[in-house]
Amino acid sequence: MSLPASQLTPALAVEAPQDAAVVLMPRDGRASALSHLGRMGRGLAELTLPPIVVLGLILGIWQLIDADGAGVPAPLTIWRDSHDLIVHPFFDHGGTDKGLFWHVATSLSRVGFGFSLAAVVGIGLGVLIGASKWAHRGLDPIFQVLRTVPPLAWLPISLAAFHQAQPSALFVIFITSIWPVIINTAVGVRNIPEDYTNVSRVLRLSPLEHFWKVLLPATTPYIFTGLRIGVGMSWLAIIASEMLLGGVGVGFFIWDQYNSSRISDIVVALVWVGLVGFALDRAVALLGRFVSRGTALG
């Protein structure tokens, strides 16, 4: 990409030989800007081209071996069958007959609420377990057992407790995503360098000052590791629980399409689920990097 600059040089130099030094300055600037743009472009291509090529290959092979379309439809069949669903994500015909955007938005709002609750409670419990030996001894074994219970196993019990779909779904999200937050926060609190605690002791920071000025910033990277795992797990849990609970939501949408044998629509919904899950993961990771900048270094 720096090629055009080197070709430009002799041509322009011939035109203005008397004040070459003056001419050189902006030309150099443009050349470096060009090569900078070129580097950016190449970086972007290196990042996006391989996945696109591989995706094309996969779709091609899929199309070839699945030409008869029995069972799972081939890519072209999906495009034909679900064309409306793909290109119109925002339609709303009332009831559950909505575009995928609305289903995903409903699922996301449930995850947002349940996960926020899990984050707040999880960080609180994690700090407690990390800071208190007795809380650790008492609670940690219980949590270690509970965290292995699969999300859907909580569903019947939460339905029995809440009698309604919405709070039950929220509870399943909450109970699924809270464990990694608790455990990572606790590990973070236990791993606060003794130096920081000593600084806090020498300064006689009050427990509240210690929490805000030392404990929380020092634990932030651990907390975000937990949040990142938690948000992924809650996205797993929401799809499954919506399938069973019904109503609106991308999980229900998938189940509904299965019942009406619209397999193409399911594939489209799966792509949405995957992309949104990916975006959630990246969003939390990015937020974590932003909040804890400087903390990891040091």
Add this chain to the structure above:
Amino acid sequence: MSKAFLSIEHVGVSFARGSNTAEVLRDLNLQVNEGQFVSIIGHSGCGKSTLLNVVAGLVPVTTGAVILDRVAVEEPGPERAVVFQNHSLLPWLSVYENVSLAVNKVFRGKKTRAQRHDWVMHNLALVQMTHAAQKRPSEISGGMKQRVGIARALAMEPKVLLLDEPFGALDALTRAHLQDSVMEIHAKLRNTVLMITHDVDEAVLLSDRVVMMTNGPAAGIGEVLEVGLSRPRRRIEAHSHPAYVAARHAVIGFLYARSPAARTAA
């Protein structure tokens, strides 16, 4: 009997882990007068850092007591500010914020906001770090971090300044610069300083007295050496001064006699 400013009296420290008890210090006595610079030197693991932590209040005594300005030390506090071995600046705060955290804590209600700001800047100026006030610790060098650590400790206006091998992790040139800075600051403020070190030259050059500790377990004080060098001291001239050479020789002799190599040879 007139008590010294800082008095370490019959201090013993034992750590119990399960049924095992490790006795680190036994019946240790040391008196430090106000304005004195005292170094504690000894082999690794002899318990000199434990002694400093006892004075800081970070480690409780098992027997005996530490008395500073007629008050027994029972917990950590800003009147016994510590400069830790690895600077221990909080990496999420800027240089300025690291110092102002201490200043705001110690002088809240005693100084106005503007006075506290001036005090932070004054202490950063003492260690020549005003230019990096807004930088994060990760953006400055190891020597600079230690300077900021010293500024933070000085800003608390401690009765005694505790230095825990403050220059151990620095290269020789940076270490020399910082030693000069500490001497200058000590000459200006006349504060009482207790410094842990394993560098003989550092101990002799900076101190009024060098305290040599015996090896652990159950370590105590072996000898106390008065350094008969007048102040202000200059590094180059001091090195050839007979008093310096004699003091250096005495400390090395003490340490060598107690080194593991010497003991196996004997």
